[in-house]
Structures are given as C-alpha cells and as structure tokens.
Amino acid sequence: MLKTEGLGYWYQDKSEPLFQDINLTFEVGQSYAILGHSGTGKTTFLSLIAGLDKPKAGDILLDDRLLKKIGLTTYRRHDVSIVFQAYNLFTYMSPLNNLLTAMAITEAEHAGDKHFALRTLNDLGINEDLATRNVQHLSGGQQQRVAIARTMACDAQLVVADEPTGNLDEDNTKEVIAQFQKIAHDRQKCVIIVTHEPDVAAQCDHQYRLENKQFTQLA
Amino acid sequence: MNFFKRAWLNVWAKKGRSVLLILVSSAILMFVLAGLLIRSAAVKATDQAKADVGATVTLSANRQAAFKKMQSSSSSTSKSSRPKMTLTPVKLSDATKISQLSNVKSTNVTSSTTVNAKSYDVVSTSTGMGSSNGGGPGGMKSSASTGDTQIDGVTATSLTTAFSNSQSKITKGRGITAADKNTNNVVIEKDLASQNDLTVGDTITVKETAGDKAKVKLKIVGIYKASSTSTSASPMSADPANTMYTSYTLANTFKGSKYANTADSVTFNISNPAKVSSVKKAGKQLINTSKYALSTDDASYQTVKASMANVKSFANKIVWLVAIAGTIILALIVILMIRERRFEIGVLLSLGEARWKIMAQFFTEMLMVIVVAVAIAGAGGKFVGDQLGSQLVSQSTTTQTTATSSTGQPGGSGQPGGTRGGAGGPGSTNATTSAKAADTDLDISVSAVDLAELGGFGLAITFLSIMIASGGILRLEPKKVLIS
Ligand SMILES: Nc1ncnc2c1ncn2[C@@H]1O[C@H](COP(=O)(O)OP(=O)(O)OP(=O)(O)O)[C@@H](O)[C@H]1O
Ligand SMILES: [Mg+2]
Secondary structure, X not given: OEEEEEEEEOOOOOOOOOEEEEEEEEOOOOEEEEEOOOOOOHHHHHHHHOOOOOOOEEEEEEOOEEHHHHOHHHHHHHOXXXXXXXXXXXXXXXXXXXXXXXXHXXXXXXXXXXXXXXXXXXXXXXXXXXXXXXXXXXXXXXXXXXHHHHHHHOOOOEEEEEOOOOOOOHHHHHHHHHHHHHHHHOOOOEEEEEXXXXXXXXXXXXXXXXXXXXXXXXX | OHHHHHHHHHHHHOHHHXXXXXXXXXXXXXXXXXXXXXXXXXHHHHHHHHHHOOEEEEEEEOHHHHHHHHHHHHHHOOOXXXXXXXXXXXXXXXXXXXXXXOOEEEEEEEEEEEEEEOOOOOOOOOOOOOHHHHOOXXXXXXXXXXXXXXXXXXXXXXXXXXXXXXXXXXXXXXXXXXXXXXXXEEEEEHHHHHHOOOOOOOEEEEEEOOOOOOEEXXXXXXXXXXXXXXXXXXXXXXXXXXXXXXXXXHHHHHHOHHHOOEEOEEEEEEOOHHHHHHHHHHHHOOOOOOOEEEEEEOHHHHHHHHHHHHHHHHHHHHHHHHHXXXXXHHHHHHHHHHHHOHHHHHHHHHOOOOHHHHHHXXXXXHHHHHHHHHHHHHHHHHHHHHHHHHHHHHHHHHHHHHHHHHHHHHHOOOOOOOOOOOOOOOOOOHHHHHHHHHHOOOOOOOOHHHHHHHHHHHHHHHHHHHHHHHHHHHHOOOHHHHOO
C-alpha cells in the first residue's frame, strides 16, 4: 500500500545523506519495526512516511498515488495516524474530547459519535471515569493508550509510531505493542513502529534495521 | 466548527491564564475607553458650546469711515469750529433684511440714550459730588446733554449679553420683551428700586435730555440685579444701578423724532457659531458699507472650541497610543503563548488541521477574553475617564482663561454700550468667555456607541496581535514535534 522509490534525505550536506535510494513496500494487515542506532535517521524517515516533511530525493506513493500530488496536509488528515513518544494529546482536554477532536479534524466516519469514542477508549482499558478527566491526570501508559485509541477512532489506513513505548515500563510496553498488533491484524491497517528495543521489534511481523544509510530486513 | 470548541475548552481549562489575559486586556481597553470617552465628551461639549455660547454679528455705524470723513472735512473747511463726527444711526429696514438670512436665530435692536431723573433719586457713588443732592430732582443737571439715567433700549433684555450670560438677573417682575415695543415699560435696577422704595407696577417720571425736554412717565414692569463685576462699567453714568432697560422704541422717542426706526446697533444671534463669517459676508451685500459696519463676535465659541480641540486631540493621542501599545503587548503575549503550545500545534498539524484554523482557534480564544475585558473596561473606563476628563478640563480652561482675561478686560462688563457707538466690539464680551468655558464640564458617560467603538478597537487589537504572532504558527514545522 505504501511504497518508497529511491527515497533519500539529508539535512545540510547533500554528500552526507542520512539514507539514500531506499526502496521499501509496506502492506496493510502487517506491522513493521524499524530498528537502528541513535542518530541514524529513523525519526527522519518516519517524518517522511507520515507526511510531516518532504523527501530530498525520490518519492513516496500511497496506493500508487504520489504523496506530493495528494498534498501533505490532506494526506495527514485522511491517510496517516501518528503516535509520538510523548506530547500526543491535547493537555487541556479529557481523553474523550481528544478523540472527538481528532475524529472531527480527520473527518472520520464516526466523527461526533461520543459513544463510539467511549467504546474505543474502553477497549483500551480507559473506562468512562478516566475518559472524562483531564488527560494530565492519567499515567504515562494510560496516556499512550489514549493516543492509540485515537488512531483506532480515526479512519487512516497507515499508523506510524515513533518510540511509542519509550516512556513505558515493561507491562505497559507489552500491552501497547499488543494493541498495535491488533490494529494491524484485526483492523487491517499498516503499522510502522520505530523502536530501539529488540523485544518490541520482535513482536512485529517484519523488522528493518537502518544502518549505513540503508534499510536491511532482518530474518 | 471544531476550532471554536477547542478554543472554548482551552479558555475554560486554563482558567488562571485566561483570567490573567482578561486583566491585561481590560487594563489596555480601559485606557482606550477613557480616551474614547474624553473624545466623545469633547465633541459633545463643542456641540453644546455651539448652542449655548452662541455668537453674534453686530450691525452698527461705520466708525472708521465716519472718522475719516470728519478728518477730511475738518481740513478742507476753513471754519475754526470743532469738526463733528457724525455717526449714521442704523436703519431698522437694513436690520430686518439681515435678520432674514439663514442661521440668524434672533435679533436684538439696541438704542441707548440718557434721561434725567424726575420723580426719583439716582443712585450716586459715595465718592465725588456727595450724596446729599438727593433733594433736587435732577434740576441742575438737566441742562447738560448727558442725563443722570442711562436708558438702554433693547428688543428684549434676554437677548442682551449681560442677561444671557447671567451677569444681570431679573429679580422681580419680568424683563423687556418684544411685546414691550411702543410702550413706556421699564426695568430698573434693584438698588435704585430699594433706594426710592419702588416696586413692580409703580410709575416713575423722567425728563428728556434732547429736543423739548419733555417729561415722560414710565411704568416699572421688572427689577433686575446688575452683577457686581459690572461696577466699573461706564465712565459716563455714575453707577450701574442707574441703568434702565426699555424697549428700543422708547429710547428712540427720547432721542427725538428723526431717530424713529433706527438703532445704535443691531445684534444678530447666530444659531450655529461656525456660520458667523458666512452670515457676515451675506449681510455685507445688504448694507451700505461706507456708512455701516458688520462686526462679529464668536470669541466665546472660539475659546470653547479651541479648548475642546485640545482635549480632543489629546484624547485621540491616548486612544491611538494605547491601542498600538496594547496591540504590541498582546502580540508578545500571544507569541509566548504559541511557543508554549508548540506541541499542541504540532499534534494539530499532524492530524492534518489547516494552519488557518489553528490561527482561528487562537483568535477565538483571544476574542472570548476580549469580550469579557470589554465588559470590565466598560465598567471601569468611566471611572478613569472621569478622573482624566476633569483633570484635562481644569487644565485647558485655566490656560484659556488667562489668555482671554488679558485681552478681554478692557471691554469690561459686556453691557450693551449704546451711546458709546460700535457696541459689542470684539473686546466687550471676552470677559464672559472664561466663565462660559469653565462651565463646559466634560459630560462623561458610557454610551452604547462608545462600547461598540471599544469593541471595534478590541477586535482590531486582537486581530492584529494574532496576525503579528501568526508567523510562529505558520513557520512551525510539524516535524519539530517529533525531533525535540
Ligand atoms: N533539523 C535538523 N537539522 C540538522 N540536523 C538534524 C536535524 N534534525 C536531526 N538532525 C540530525 O539528523 C540525524 C538523524 O536524526 P533522527 O532524529 O532522525 O535520528 P534517530 O534515528 O531518530 O535517533 P534517536 O534514536 O536518537 O531518536 C541526527 O544526527 C540529528 O542530529
Ligand atoms: Mg528518533
């Protein structure tokens, strides 16, 4: 569903790219983990996939349509859902309003459906009491689950996450990764997770390592 | 609109910050309102001054032309007799024509003369000839061409400067009105009345100084009190208490038959002081300017206008300075706010929200704050405006008063000085100006228009500050949220 063709990126110096000539394909119903040392450019790659930045070389295609043709804002609104390591949520809202806001902005099928939002949160262990408090009164694990619930409530086919478990303990990490797997398998979405934890990567269907400006698939 | 809901949730959730913003905005808007209030009060006061203070155009003999004529005749004639300056009395037919011009509100005909007391004693100043000559009813003075009683013939006392300025006041009975034309009704001064035990309804007798020196009976219809400031008034009649008001027709009768339908001067009250010069121009077309002159007096109006123009321009400066400073302050606050909220903006952008809607959210948040601030400023602005307004008026009128009193003093009381020729010359009423200007208190009240204007300013300040700060939103790269 998502394809990169000769993708390359550099910050200042063209002769020192972070990665170049990347040709990868990501499919729906699958989960992908991207591993790599710090500073190799994992987050940068993800920002291209997520439509937060434009590639310096090559193209990204969604179902054979060029991203730059779709328009990055439209792409972000309708086709991709992002989970960051932190600061995912609107701090002045409840989890419920966070979901409703995201659903409204992305023009999701269930936009405005409060019960649907509450049900989605409940599926991730956020009961109605938690769902109507301010998000700042939730634990880190709970907040990350709200962020995952948000990607579920929106209709985007592609879910990208940058170190979603970076701030979580072991139990919460397991739980969150299990949820991502569910999103990929049960909801038939394409999930791409950047992580530096091999345990997390191991739970995903496919693993890639970014090394020496290239992506290599691990066995 | 989702950004509207977000704005509301944000303002509500961050109450402390919202209250702080409301306080800052209120303070800014309060000063804007104070400026607006003073300005609108100054405009109101100027309009009021137009109606109250009024201005006049006076038709009188052309003294300058007469003086020149006298000089030339004295040099050309071989006679050694003293040359006489002849002032042509104003023709009432000319006055009627001018009175029909637009903007002429009312017309006051003035004709003055003197008579001698017959049935009463004049009030004599304690100095000089002594007060004991009360017994002789004016006998020894009667030969002189100047009598002991000043007769001010008018159309109506209420139209004279002395009465319209409340320097003189009717204390009993009534003043002379247009209905007193061709009657022998008279209004006498309080001191004269009490000295001679006269009251309204009594009759007094005077003796003419001109012609057959006939005795004439006058009926007292009113008693007035001359202001103490007019004491120094005239060098001719000994005491202002000896001035009587009659209809100008009676004064003309005293002067002699050839004075019928004439006047010393005719004063036209102009409804809109700003139109004084146009009335004068139009009036000049109607008269023989070699014999008559039209003089204007809108000094009172000009003084109030100048004083209010000062206040107005000061208020304008306050409004704009505060508005600009307020915009800058709010813009800085919004810039800081946007910085502090860059993660939120990043999440919005990553969800695919349009940048203009993010700006709209910030604008809506500020708008909610401003609406409350306008209400608070509306309540508080009156207080600030009151303080500032009274301060300003007292300052500007004291400067104006010192300015006018230095020029206005020689004219003195502003009594219609009929026999003294060109009555109502620019100097004569200036002294009243300061009194009027001081009366012009700034009436400060918050009207719906003021609030609407304040709301407009609030809106503009909010809009501009968001625009200035919007660079922060427009430049923010959503990727920065990922890589922090
Ligand atoms: N705006 C920028 N300008 C210049 N260099 C940048 C910029 N952002 C990132 N870099 C550099 O690009 C390289 C890749 O950064 P990136 O954040 O993609 O790495 P990463 O693989 O996600 O690392 P980590 O595992 O620590 O998150 C780093 O060396 C970083 O210093
Ligand atoms: Mg990273």
